[in-house]
Amino acid sequence: MxxxxxxxxxxxxxxxxxxxxxxxxxxxxxxxxxxxxxxxxxxxxxxxxxxxxxxxxxASIRTQFGTPVNIHMSLFGAAFFRSIRERFGRDADIGFVERGYLILGGPEAVEARRAGVEMQRGEGADVAALTPVEAQARFPWLNVEDLGVATTARRDEGWFDxxxxxxxxxxxxxxxxxxxxxxxxxxxxxxxxxxxxxxxxxxxxxxxxxxxxxxxxxxxxxxxxxxxxxxVSARKRTVFGIKTPLERSGFPMLFDISGAWIRPEGEGFICGIAPTDDNDPDATGDFEPAHALLEETLWPALAHRIPALEQLRVERAWAGHYEVNTxxxxxxxxxxxxxxxxxxxxxxxxxxxxxxxxxxxxxxxxxxxxxxxxxxxxxxxxxxxxxxxxxxxxxxx
Ligand SMILES: Cc1cc2nc3c(=O)[nH]c(=O)nc-3n(C[C@H](O)[C@H](O)[C@H](O)COP(=O)(O)OP(=O)(O)OC[C@H]3O[C@@H](n4cnc5c(N)ncnc54)[C@H](O)[C@@H]3O)c2cc1C
CATH class of the missing domain: 3.50.50.60 (FAD/NAD(P)-binding domain)
Structure with a gap:
């Protein structure tokens, strides 16, 4: 045809x-x-x-995936985000901050994570592996004592609106x-x-x-x-908006080995952590934030990784649904x-x-x-x- x-x-x-x-x-x-x-x-x-x-x-984007097709989709997405003004006009803005995920791994993960970086680079992602010392030099607020590796990308990763x-x-x-x-x-x-x-x-x-x-x-x-x-099942994920004296400039989208994540947003940060598998039922119709996650797992994990987060104030919390392919x-x-x-x-x-x-x-x-x-x-x-x-x-x- x-x-x-x-x-x-x-x-x-x-x-x-x-x-x-x-x-x-x-x-x-x-x-x-x-x-x-x-x-x-x-x-x-x-x-x-x-x-x-x-x-x-x-609303974040990463190229660090284990499946090549996902890497290609992210590269396409990042290029699309950079072309927003050409596509939608000079006033169009999605606030794309291209700053990289920082994904942490323990000493046992070093080999697999370095192999992952090789694969990702082979697919066109600009990802690099850092040693704990290198990560600490770049991100002085990071506690690296129990880390083996950190990976990050120089482009095509970050967040947007x-x-x-x-x-x-x-x-x-x-x-x-x-x-x-x-x-x-x-x-x-x-x-x-x-x-x-x-x-x-x-x-x-x-x-x-x-x-x-x-x-x-x-x-x-x-x-x-x-x-x-x-x-496909609706799985609840809670996001907390926090205020803390921690410096936001240069701060990436951080994924800790505990599963906790945090990134800058507006005048503060947003952060979250997934519930354990046995506490993650289909949540159709349930949009109540899981407040208990903050005290039980999220805050301890963040305070361990970033000691400055001993001090934080929760300003808001919301819950949405992942469409999880089980x-x-x-x-x-x-x-x-x-x-x-x-x-x-x-x-x-x-x-x-x-x-x-x-x-x-x-x-x-x-x-x-x-x-x-x-x-x-x-x-x-x-x-x-x-x-x-x-x-x-x-x-x-
Ligand atoms: C807390 C949280 C954090 C996330 N973080 C990220 C992230 O950082 N990066 C990322 O890429 N993704 C992230 N996601 C996932 C991402 O939000 C979803 O994968 C994405 O929004 C899916 O888009 P969608 O249009 O398929 O679904 P939705 O945005 O849910 O849209 C589906 C639409 O279908 C409509 N609908 C449903 N059933 C019917 C019906 N029967 N008739 C008519 N209309 C119907 C709904 O009203 C809805 O508007 C996150 C999700 C959550 C909850």
Missing amino acids: TDEEGSVAQRSEAVVIVGGAIVGSSIAYFLRELGFAGVITVIERDPTYQRSSTALSA AWSLLSLMRRGARDRDVSYVEGNAEAITVAGGRVTGVRLSGGGEIKADWCINAAGPASAAIVRDLGIALP FDHNGIVGRHDEIENLVFATGFSGHGVMHAPATGRGIAELIVHGGFKAIDLSPLGFGRIRSGTPLHETVVY
Whole structure:
């Protein structure tokens, strides 16, 4: 099929995207960017996005992954963030601070972490390993007594404002005739092995030649009636906003060996720690911050690593949901293996904002060109779940 024939065919096609936060909006944006001329409808049940993962996230980006495809997606994301003004106009700003993650490891991790750095560098990430002495020289506030290694990147890592990114993507999509419909997608209708439409609660159905499931932590629910067991679960993650006299300039996104993380934000810092596996149930509907984490695990871990954090004041706390792929902690991106016009873009397990641009581009390529082009996202396909062959991501936070 030539591009011309493709675009003629697509002019009469209708894409329905369920979920209009960062992943859904990025897909809509890139569909137009690649010249898709058909109808695009984004169904979003909460236009305020106040409980979306996107709005509640820590909005950071790293290239330090154990899975090459994730590294490529992050590199694409960082390049996209740097091109915000060219894409969206001179006033566009997502506050991208390109300052690097600092990921710490104990003495037992040195060999594996250095091998990880080699792999990451081979994939194009500008990551380097530091000895504890080197890390201490660069970050004088860091307690390195029990460390063996620290890794960091000189570029393509840092943080940004997810809300601004979402607003720009939505604007970019709406300006090019993408319709955002307020409503709850209740069911996906299938006939003859193909999606034919998406039914809304309260009545009405939107015709679909393609249905994209970008519903984040709720993405398993909307395909359950089709008999599809999508291994995506809503897992609560709490973020604490703190004030402390600790100097913010030059401070990276720090990931400690305890699992605690901290980075500068506004006039203070934000920080968090994941609950233990046995205390991490599906949390659908539960947005109450897990305050106990601060006293029990987070503060002791931070005060050990950064003695200056003996003094801190908690100013706020919020909880959002990771859309955890319980099968292998990697995104699920691509077509269903039997219902071929049903496409997944979910399961990012804590890295969905940084990977939204690459996902949007990839899904748009799939629809417009019939396959992935910029990055081969096929390792993230649904087929691995059906065949029971996980693609484990090892660097998970
Ligand atoms: C505390 C926290 C920290 C995080 N930190 C980072 C980070 O540093 N970097 C990073 O890259 N990622 C991070 N993440 C993960 C990231 O936020 C998510 O991976 C990403 O936002 C997923 O985007 P999404 O658009 O798929 O999902 P969401 O933002 O959750 O959007 C899904 C949308 O679908 C809508 N929806 C759901 N079901 C339906 C339905 N049936 N009908 C209509 N609409 C529906 C919802 O209302 C929602 O707006 C973090 C997440 C949390 C909670």
